Amino acid sequence: MKDFIRNIILNNLESQIKIDEESFFEKSPLLRYLNLKTGAIYGNSKTRRSLGNIYAIYSILYFYVNDFCNKPSEYKAFEGYDYTKLFVFYRGLYGGEKLQNHALNSRVNGEFKNKIVSDSGNDLIITNGSKYALHIDYLYVDNVDISKIALRIIEEYIQLLAIKDSQLISDIEELTKMESVEEKRTKISRLMNDQSEARIFEIISFAILKNHYKNIKVRNYPLT
Numbered sequence: 001m002k003d004f005i006r007n008i009i010l011n012n013l014e015s016q017i018k019i020d021e022e023s024f025f026e027k028s029p030l031l032r033y034l035n036l037k038t039g040a041i042y043g044n045s046k047t048r049r050s051l052g053n054i055y056a057i058y059s060i061l062y063f064y065v066n067d068f069c070n071k072p073s074e075y076k077a078f079e080g081y082d083y084t085k086l087f088v089f090y091r092g093l094y095g096g097e098k099l100q101n102h103a104l105n106s107r108v109n110g111e112f113k114n115k116i117v118s119d120s121g122n123d124l125i126i127t128n129g130s131k132y133a134l135h136i137d138y139l140y141v142d143n144v145d146i147s148k149i150a151l152r153i154i155e156e157y158i159q160l161l162a163i164k165d166s167q168l169i170s171d172i173e174e175l176t177k178m179e180s181v182e183e184k185r186t187k188i189s190r191l192m193n194d195q196s197e198a199r200i201f202e203i204i205s206f207a208i209l210k211n212h213y214k215n216i217k218v219r220n221y222p223l224t
Helices: 003-013 021-026 029-037 051-067 072-076 083-091 102-115 147-177 181-191 198-213
Strands: 125-128 131-134
Touching (some): 003 021, 003 029, 029 102, 029 147, 051 102
Antiparallel strands (some): 125 131
């Protein structure tokens, strides 16, 4: 369990019940899935941000917390949130502008069953025509509604990603202002390490190739 997730669990539950956070965490497939999908804050070039899957869950959680938190009887009668409402919502979130609907329709459930619960387990996201909801079994642990904890985990994760993005922008701006080639080389070497995200390698590779080929003209050969 990541430290920031542990802290959120403790901060949200200490006033309600006395808990063993490890045991509580292990009882929750939803919290374990979020722990799995939030690796990018500590990740490397092989780590992906998983915003599609995370925002599919977050969009449902966001409305659920306002409408049905600690109201299990009412929620069991609920048919789900409309697809358009959820899609427009998560497209407006940080980094969500280009996300598609695959996570809502199948991707989350497939990965959730493959990595967290067995194939015989319930889907995390219930599909009811064009309406979507989270399975109630995954919203409670020992009769405690964990929706606010899950919501806070995702919000904290996105905030940490935004901090990383801000730092990267600052590093790139600093790099563009450097005049010494040696300074630039040193800065680039520091940016490209074992803990760097894939996009850093992509940005630097693009810049190097663009600079290398900027004065080279490519001939267009006629198709035969």
